[in-house]
Amino acid sequence: MSGSGLVLVVAGPSGVGKSTLLNRLLKTDPRLKFSVSMTTREPRPDEVDGQAYCFVDGREFERAVSAGELLEHALVHGHRYGTPRRPVAEQQAAGFDICLDIDVQGARQVRDSGADAAFVLIVPPSMAVLEERLRKRHTESPEELARRLETARVELAQRDLFDYEVVNEQRGRAVAELRAILTAERCRIRS
């Protein structure tokens, strides 16, 4: 045992239910911490700065990129998202495992960086189900909805980038699968 925690990268299309699954997992696993992403998008009414995201302006985001402070960053639907490197390293050094809720572009960057991480893709049971879930959120215009669905298709085509796939059909089962992946990764022999 190296005393260094592991990194769980969880990605999947917008609307697939990643955050809900991760929140459930985090609640029952005190050894797992959440990596708070930095974003340039506007907070939704219920969002508190520093919880799900740190909200910054474009200039601050660009500064972090230039300074090499981000483990990955991506442009998604016109907004920038990134993972600050330092909190991840600090939690790992403290022996915690850390999960990243990021998009597929970001997952590819973490993979390419050679980081020792486990990559999980959350997928919907079908594209029709994903479309229905996005519609129900009522947060997107029809154009935005179409754009998200097209992005989802592109993302799901990149499943070979990932180690694991979890189908979010039954939420309880999907959480159990995520939990099993985390437990298994804790038993993994890293050479």
Next chain:
Amino acid sequence: MSGSGLVLVVAGPSGVGKSTLLNRLLKTDPRLKFSVSMTTREPRPDEVDGQAYCFVDGREFERAVSAGELLEHALVHGHRYGTPRRPVAEQQAAGFDICLDIDVQGARQVRDSGADAAFVLIVPPSMAVLEERLRKRHTESPEELARRLETARVELAQRDLFDYEVVNEQRGRAVAELRAILTAERCRIRS
């Protein structure tokens, strides 16, 4: 999904408690089947032919080896053990996952064969605990006991051959970890 089940190779030193863990796992998982090994050793009083092992003589074992019928085979403490290839293939084709309770030499052969399998090493909390467990079985002479402990040391030194390590300290926890590994492997994306 290919419809083809996966292979779970479980190995570990004699006396570590592999069979007990696997039996518990098998009882609660109808999708998992057990691969019955062939052996030339004598059955113990409580052993029924065809359950934990198929008991054969040296000539029949040698015939199976020559005919290429075994996925792996090994000489352990003077007795031969092997995994018949056909039942494994048949269960997999029927969509079942199959677990192999074999020794480290055998695990190495399955690994070298390039078979798509997950390899789990069951380890004792310490060598002292393993020695105590072997003593309590009262089935070995002092010379046999010493030989088993020496073999255990050699086996445990080969942990890099394996994907996962499960410490059999608390039985319930070890079974849960084995179950999590199986669940995670079922979510694994095979490219």
